[in-house]
Amino acid sequence: MKRLSLVLLLFTFISCQKEAEPDNKMETIKYIERANGEVKTENVPSDGVLKWLYSSATGKAALHILFKRKIVSAVGGWYMDSKLSAKRVTDFVNEHHINLNECEFSDIQHYKTFNEFFYRKLKPGARPLEEGVVSPADGKILAFQSTKDIPSFFIKGSEFNLQTFLGDEGLANKYEAGAMAIIRLAPVDYHRYHFPAAGKASESVKIKGHYYSVSPLALRGSLKIFCENKREHCTLSTDEFGDILIVDVGATMVGSIIQTYESNSKVNKGDEKGYFAFGGSTLVLLFEKGKITFDTDLIENTKKGMETTVKVGEKIAAEAN
Template sequence: MKCLSLVLLLFTFISCRKEAEPDNKMETIKYIERASGELKTENVPSDGMLKWLYSSATGKAALHLLFKRKIVSAIGGWYMNTPYSARRINDFVNEHQIDKKEFEIEDLSKFKSFNDFFYRKLKPSARKIGNQLVSPADGKILVFPTLNDVANFFVKGSEFTLQNFLHDKKLASKYNDGAMAIIRLAPPDYHRYHFPASGIASESVKINGHYFSVSPLALQKSLKIFCENKREHCTLSTEDYGDILIVDVGATMVGSIIQTYKTGSKVNKGDEKGYFAFGGSTLVLLFEKGNISFDDDLIENTKKGMETTVNMGEDIAVALNE
């Protein structure tokens, strides 16, 4: 069965490279680099495939019949754990201009597989932990002071509801009038994620789902993807920011969400929470109403329809009771 799925995967990939349908149109991904304020264009791995999967009739068929399924991500994950996959590391680092000096292991030949490199650790000095509520990961962020702002932002944002997302009516009602942040991790990003504040971390609750892409090329079509993908959530109980719900969302080729924290333990801001295996991934933070206020630049950029780059440990919000 795995061999058959792999053949189908390769066949659909070849097909998508050849196909050029008239309606196969998606915008390029623009974002704002926070440090400089510059508008930039993202280099998206496999953007041709994503456009085909989410914009063409045959692509959508392949998506629902094959690409969203666990077996495909399992095969992709298996390959990324093989020594053969390590051949991709040098080219990947060079193509995306990733700073090797930040790596705990700078010698790329020491990585045993692409996944070994993908969820690499950084030197402790590579990220500074801010004074306020911080980003839990490297990536590109969107912030929404209220959930109503979410529906207005996405093409089909109205299809996204907290109850569908969390599969828990009581938990959804707790955050229904609150704020939300979405941090998207692209494949070139550092893929370990951390706690945005100090507090007590609850057990991680798993929600089974599919493996759709969480690239903006896919999310332009519907935020409902977040309600269909595999995900896990835990509550971080804090003194300054109330109860923060941290949701880890898997995606295409992300066969594993690995939690490395100890359930019920006291954690410090910046402590590692877990990591994603190969693929694009997303973290969603939910806040109770009236507890936090996002930084002005992040709010303004989101209103303009733009993601903003953030590093793990970078301030993104303040407590309203300060």
């Protein structure tokens, strides 16, 4: 049965590659480089495949029958954990201009599998900590001062429901109309994530789900994907910023969400919380109403419909006045 499923997976992938013609690509995704304010175009891996999956009738059928299922991520995870995948590291580094000098191990030969490189550690001091609430991950951020502002950004933002997303009515009420940040990690990003402030971290609560893509090309269709994907959440209780809810969202080809922190313990800002195995992933931060104020540039860029690049330790918000 497993062998049959694998054959079907490979056949479907090959078919979708053929259907995803180069002249039928999805819209380009613009983002803002925070350091200099420059507008750039994101290179989205497999954008033709994503268009086929999320825009065509045959693609949507394959998405619901096969691609959203655990077997796809399981097979992908098996390959990325195998020594066969190690040969991909060099090409990946060269293609995406990854800075090896900031890695704990800068020698590519140190990494025996692609996943070992994918969730690599950085050298101490590679991500300096700034004041206020800091970004928990390297990626691209959208910042909403109120969850009520979300429908204005996404095509089907009104489908996003906190209760469905969190699986807990009490938590949904607690963060109703509070601030929300979405930090999207692309496959090329550093994939360990950290605590955005100091406090006490609760245990991680798991919510079962599927494995839809969290690429911006998929999310533009509907933010409801966040309510359907596998995810985990943890409450970080802080003195300055109230209770921050940290939600780790898995996606297609993300075989594992690994928590490395100790539950119900005190943590420092910047301490490692966990990491994602191969794939694009997302972190969602929820803040109680009136506790924080996002940096102006992040709010303004979000209103323009564009994400902003951030790094671990970079300030994203301050305590509300």
